[in-house]
Amino acid sequence: QAQLVESGGGLAQPGGALTLSCAATGFTFGNYAMAWARQAPGKGLEWVAAIYSDASGSGSDTYYADSVRGRFTISRDNDKNTLYLRMNSLEPEDTALYSCAKAPGRLWVFSANYWGQGTQVTVGS
Numbered sequence: 581q582a583q584l585v586e587s588g589g590g591l592a593q594p595g596g597a598l599t600l601s602c603a604a605t606g607f608t609f610g611n612y613a614m615a616w617a618r619q620a621p622g623k624g625l626e627w628v629a630a631i632y633s634d635a636s637g638s639g640s641d642t643y644y645a646d647s648v649r650g651r652f653t654i655s656r657d658n659d660k661n662t663l664y665l666r667m668n669s670l671e672p673e674d675t676a677l678y679s680c681a682k683a684p685g686r687l688w689v690f691s692a693n694y695w696g697q698g699t700q701v702t703v704g705s
Contacts, residue, residue: 582606582694584680589699592670596703602663602680602696610634610658613683615643615692616665618676618701628678629654629665630688643688647673670703677701 588600600616615630630643631654642654653666663680678701681692 584696586680586696586699589701591702596670597668600665604661609661613688614663615681618678620676633686672703675703
């Protein structure tokens with residue numbers, strides 16, 4: 581049974597930065613695409629960023645929503661079974677519950693079959 585546990589959320593000031601982590605267990609982490617999604621109060625789910633299973637770090641191996649491109653960076657450490665989201669230049673509009681998600685396969689297809697419980701990010705002064 582796959583399990584995903586997020587950490588690293590909290591309160592940040594506008595213009596500040598946070599790094600989220602997602603520890604994965606119960607499956608071969610390196611074989612699957614992974615993603616971060618967020619949901620703000622009263623709003624729908626937004627896919628924030630995703631990374632292919634064999635990402636080399638090049639642009640073609642990742643996906644970013646227009647709202648975060650250039651500010652957020654997704655990465656993974658397959659040896660540590662951990663997914664990361666570095667968030668820079670945070671804006672109040674980034675306030676949301678951020679969840680880690682596992683894709684059904686190697687490629688990212690805007691679909692997940694396992695989710696973490698989420699970590700709250702609040703951006704305000």
